Amino acid sequence: MLPRGFAAEGVDCGIRLTGMNATLAEVGEFPIIDRITKGLVRGPGVSVGPGDDAAVVSVDGSLVVSTDVMNENVHFRMDWCSPSDVGRRCIAAGVGDIEAMGAIPTAVVVALSLPSITEVSWIDKFMEGVTSECEAANVCLVGGDLSSASMISVAVTAMGETRGRSVIHRGGAQAGDLIAYKGRLGWASAGLAVLSRGFRSPRAVVSAYQVPKVAYGAGIEAARNGASSLIDTSDGLVADLGHIARRSSVIMDLDSKALPIAEPLAAVAQATGKNPMEFLLAGGEDHALVGTFSLGQVPQSWTVIGRVEPLTGRDPGVYLDGEQWVGERGWTHF
Amino acid sequence: MLPRGFAAEGVDCGIRLTGMNATLAEVGEFPIIDRITKGLVRGPGVSVGPGDDAAVVSVDGSLVVSTDVMNENVHFRMDWCSPSDVGRRCIAAGVGDIEAMGAIPTAVVVALSLPSITEVSWIDKFMEGVTSECEAANVCLVGGDLSSASMISVAVTAMGETRGRSVIHRGGAQAGDLIAYKGRLGWASAGLAVLSRGFRSPRAVVSAYQVPKVAYGAGIEAARNGASSLIDTSDGLVADLGHIARRSSVIMDLDSKALPIAEPLAAVAQATGKNPMEFLLAGGEDHALVGTFSLGQVPQSWTVIGRVEPLTGRDPGVYLDGEQWVGERGWTHF
Numbered sequence: 047m048l049p050r051g052f053a054a055e056g057v058d059c060g061i062r063l064t065g066m067n068a069t070l071a072e073v074g075e076f077p078i079i080d081r082i083t084k085g086l087v088r089g090p091g092v093s094v095g096p097g098d099d100a101a102v103v104s105v106d107g108s109l110v111v112s113t114d115v116m117n118e119n120v121h122f123r124m125d126w127c128s129p130s131d132v133g134r135r136c137i138a139a140g141v142g143d144i145e146a147m148g149a150i151p152t153a154v155v156v157a158l159s160l161p162s163i164t165e166v167s168w169i170d171k172f173m174e175g176v177t178s179e180c181e182a183a184n185v186c187l188v189g190g191d192l193s194s195a196s197m198i199s200v201a202v203t204a205m206g207e208t209r210g211r212s213v214i215h216r217g218g219a220q221a222g223d224l225i226a227y228k229g230r231l232g233w234a235s236a237g238l239a240v241l242s243r244g245f246r247s248p249r250a251v252v253s254a255y256q257v258p259k260v261a262y263g264a265g266i267e268a269a270r271n272g273a274s275s276l277i278d279t280s281d282g283l284v285a286d287l288g289h290i291a292r293r294s295s296v297i298m299d300l301d302s303k304a305l306p307i308a309e310p311l312a313a314v315a316q317a318t319g320k321n322p323m324e325f326l327l328a329g330g331e332d333h334a335l336v337g338t339f340s341l342g343q344v345p346q347s348w349t350v351i352g353r354v355e356p357l358t359g360r361d362p363g364v365y366l367d368g369e370q371w372v373g374e375r376g377w378t379h380f
Numbered sequence: 381m382l383p384r385g386f387a388a389e390g391v392d393c394g395i396r397l398t399g400m401n402a403t404l405a406e407v408g409e410f411p412i413i414d415r416i417t418k419g420l421v422r423g424p425g426v427s428v429g430p431g432d433d434a435a436v437v438s439v440d441g442s443l444v445v446s447t448d449v450m451n452e453n454v455h456f457r458m459d460w461c462s463p464s465d466v467g468r469r470c471i472a473a474g475v476g477d478i479e480a481m482g483a484i485p486t487a488v489v490v491a492l493s494l495p496s497i498t499e500v501s502w503i504d505k506f507m508e509g510v511t512s513e514c515e516a517a518n519v520c521l522v523g524g525d526l527s528s529a530s531m532i533s534v535a536v537t538a539m540g541e542t543r544g545r546s547v548i549h550r551g552g553a554q555a556g557d558l559i560a561y562k563g564r565l566g567w568a569s570a571g572l573a574v575l576s577r578g579f580r581s582p583r584a585v586v587s588a589y590q591v592p593k594v595a596y597g598a599g600i601e602a603a604r605n606g607a608s609s610l611i612d613t614s615d616g617l618v619a620d621l622g623h624i625a626r627r628s629s630v631i632m633d634l635d636s637k638a639l640p641i642a643e644p645l646a647a648v649a650q651a652t653g654k655n656p657m658e659f660l661l662a663g664g665e666d667h668a669l670v671g672t673f674s675l676g677q678v679p680q681s682w683t684v685i686g687r688v689e690p691l692t693g694r695d696p697g698v699y700l701d702g703e704q705w706v707g708e709r710g711w712t713h714f
Binding site: 093094098099100101102103104105108109110111112113114115116117119120121143144146147149153155156157158159188189190191193194195196197199201203204205206208213215216276277278 | 427428432433434435436437438439442443444445446447448449450451453454455477478480481483487489490491492493522523524525527528529530531533535537538539540542547549550610611612
């Protein structure tokens with residue numbers, strides 16, 4: 047008989063724990079779900095939270111929704127991230143996509159797959175991460191699912207609302223617009239380079255990889271300032287600006303002088319023999335927001351890094367100082 | 381370097397396929413996403429579909445949302461289900477939860493994790509199942525994510541809207557109400573019993589396990605008739621009515637004469653030496669809707685199977701003909 051998954055339900059069973067190293071299989075599914083859902087705060091727009099067949103959430107304007115899955119040994123390694131880190135980065139990545147539409151994030155649901163030998167303390171720490179990042183992002187966890195699996199997998203669906211404002215597409219960049227970002231560029235990928243070589247410092251970049259520091263609220267800030275296009279740098283600055291370039295049929299021309307190399311990135315580049323610009327241009331998972339604005343419309347806390355140019359016979363793409371970037375990893379296709 | 385997941389984006393790359401047995405690793409992620417999203421129909425309420433950071437969907441009333449994950453060798457086995465079956469049952473299970481709130485399903489997002497050796501033809505067939513079940517359920521696939529993993533995992537988040545009507549909770553059943561269901565009971569679990577023993581017939585129950593036949597539209601039908609409580613039988617009739625019993629502080633008393641054993645279920649019970657009532661009472665994954673209604677309010681196409689009784693000193697639970705059901709698997713805790 048195959049065990050079945052089940053919806054998050056606040057069933058009133060006691061936890062039959064003998065210790066914090068009890069496993070999911072020993073404790074049973076409903077007591078774990080009860081444990082997870084008991085401490086959750088229900089936000090003002092949530093009329094039904096976990097514990098019924100579905101959650102009910104009010105939406106002001108249109109619903110903005112995105113789903114992301116993160117899998118063990120693909121998106122994270124348990125020797126590089128704590129369970130709390132995994133919880134935080136899954137929420138951050140999900141909510142980042144709502145910000146990237148210029149919308150206001152409101153709610154998330156989390157489908158969690160775990161080996162049955164997972165210890166209850168792992169789930170507790172994972173949920174600490176989920177709830178603390180939800181708090182930082184000002185979103186409510188309104189529902190979930192818990193299932194056994196042969197690996198750890200976390201699927202987060204993030205939701206937001208437009209509050210009567212238009213969303214910001216990828217295809218709206220205009221020649222003459224300025225390119226600006228808010229957040230961090232290259233820190234997570236420098237952290238990954240450090241961890242991949244078995245090191246744990248500089249601590250600043252390792253932390254940036256473990257838990258991306260998303261500039262929550264930057265999406266609606268961009269919308270208020272009339273951003274013409276917007277995206278989050280989950281795949282890396284050049285890759286993600288490439289999406290805008292193709293959708294908008296423009297050249298995104300970055301100015302290398304506007305992309306200063308932060309000290310920890312310079313240190314990691316030197317130690318690993320890499321070009322530090324690789325981190326800034328190609329490194330993903332920082333979830334910075336990058337967009338395009340008319341002159342005089344860039345929000346004050348954003349950093350201008352280039353300008354949108356017309357194609358003038360060229361293919362849409364991303365340039366650095368007027369030339370296509372050909373770095374160590376050969377970004378000629380942008 | 382860990383490969384990263386990515387959002388569903390309609391990047392205009394051609395498919396570099398040499399044949400339909402090319403794998404995900406050989407074809408590359410973006411061409412596959414392009415292949416998946418190209419044929420999708422955008423529904424009337426969807427202003428942004430796949431291809432941006434997030435989808436944008438209008439919501440009439442409140443948003444109703446539920447997430448479900450199905451994992452290989454936990455919720456399905458690839459020797460028992462075709463890729464199309466997996467796609468269909470994942471959508472059916474997700475949408476069933478929206479129906480179970482008495483709401484109107486509108487949209488789904490799908491996060492798909494696959495081993496990189498998965499063949500493109502598998503994904504094509506999976507997507508055929510997803511789109512055909514979305515069509516049956518009258519919902520739009522508005523976004524997704526695709527990631528590599530060591531096992532197949534599908535996380536579906538289903539969404540719906542209330543259109544100004546109240547949702548139906550689990551806690552509203554009143555003594556004197558009638559218990560009624562719409563859909564099938566026990567068919568999927570009889571099918572599972574057959575497959576578990578290495579057989580493939582009776583075909584009717586095997587199909588019912590492979591693709592549950594959800595009575596789409598039954599949720600709003602129940603809402604229009606003022607159902608006092610509602611749930612879908614994903615965990616089995618007794619288990620799910622148990623949730624209503626506890627939330628509503630009532631006894632759910634089923635009438636065995638109102639639960640006739642369909643011929644294929646009787647055949648499977650005889651062949652496997654099981655009590656056929658086990659299938660009806662304990663078998664899950666049919667996603668029938670079961671709810672409670674005032675006298676005279678049961679919709680015509682629903683089947684009355686019992687009555688809600690007051691506790692009169694007893695613990696909330698599910699009874700059969702006035703007695704607690706103690707079947708082969710000992711359901712005394714209900």
